[in-house]
Amino acid sequence: MERPYILINFAISADGKIGTSSKGPSRFTAPADLERLLSIRERADAILVGRGTLEADEMSMTIPPERHPEKQPLRFVISRSGKFDPSHKVFQTTGGAIHLVVTEASAQVEDIKGTTLHRCSLEEFLSVAKNELGVTNLLCEGGGSLVKDLFALDAVDEINLTIAGHSLIGGKAAPTITGFPGDFLPASRAFQISHFEPTADGELFATWTR
Numbered sequence: 242m243e244r245p246y247i248l249i250n251f252a253i254s255a256d257g258k259i260g261t262s263s264k265g266p267s268r269f270t271a272p273a274d275l276e277r278l279l280s281i282r283e284r285a286d287a288i289l290v291g292r293g294t295l296e297a298d299e300m301s302m303t304i305p306p307e308r309h310p311e312k313q314p315l316r317f318v319i320s321r322s323g324k325f326d327p328s329h330k331v332f333q334t335t336g337g338a339i340h341l342v343v344t345e346a347s348a349q350v351e352d353i354k355g356t357t358l359h360r361c362s363l364e365e366f367l368s369v370a371k372n373e374l375g376v377t378n379l380l381c382e383g384g385g386s387l388v389k390d391l392f393a394l395d396a397v398d399e400i401n402l403t404i405a406g407h408s409l410i411g412g413k414a415a416p417t418i419t420g421f422p423g424d425f426l427p428a429s430r431a432f433q434i435s436h437f438e439p440t441a442d443g444e445l446f447a448t449w450t451r
């Protein structure tokens with residue numbers, strides 16, 4: 242499959258959870274976590290999220306102008322249902338061009354001004370991103386359901402984690418980077434550590450690459 246280099250970035254608890262059972266917004270564990278997210282965004286030509294994360298985290302998917310970014314990454318949001326909320330913050334914020342990806346052929350999708358709609362699978366869209374939209378580095382910021390599908394396609398090259406070892410997150414439906422507990426990947430994947438950085442906040446940044 243022709244596709245961009247794909248990075249993921251998550252903050253996780255000591256027991257590997259990326260959010261709570263209520264699917265509420267994920268809060269940055271510490272200011273350094275936000276700083277790291279923004280510096281990873283600066284490496285990306287495009288950011289990809291699932292509709293669940295876009296909504297839970299009220300994302301604008303941009304780099305703040307005060308960082309004087311050389312460019313704003315393209316913004317990709319994927320959905321099976323196509324139920325995008327046109328009043329969502331992302332559609333009201335200046336930033337990279339917005340591409341909506343809807344994978345369910347029968348989904349009814351409202352036309353949202355200023356966006357481009359792609360009707361294809363996740364796998365097909367990765368090829369479109371590379372070959373038609375010129376994306377070399379693609380940062381996926383979640384959520385777990387989407388990243389699980391990327392791992393299932395064997396399409397993740399780099400894992401960035403902020404490990405918040407000070408917290409455990411309870412609840413049967415608290416998601417992980419491969420979806421919900423018990424919703425297993427079809428096969429194992431192997432990475433090696435390439436960066437390891439304890440932070441002053443008592444957390445740990447680490448990167449693993451293929």
Ligand SMILES: NC(=O)c1ccc[n+]([C@@H]2O[C@H](COP(=O)([O-])OP(=O)(O)OC[C@H]3O[C@@H](n4cnc5c(N)ncnc54)[C@H](OP(=O)(O)O)[C@@H]3O)[C@@H](O)[C@H]2O)c1
Binds near residue numbers: 321324384
């Ligand atoms: N700790 C962190 O760093 C971090 C990062 C990101 C997210 N989170 C948390 O994770 C939770 C959200 O998790 P989630 O699993 O619901 O998020 P998600 O993967 O963003 O959202 C799931 C939705 O995205 C769409 N989707 C996902 N994979 C798809 C695919 N392969 N093809 C087409 N559409 C796809 C579907 O949308 P439709 O329903 O429209 O069909 C699906 O219902 C939130 O609580 C958020 O705060 C935490």
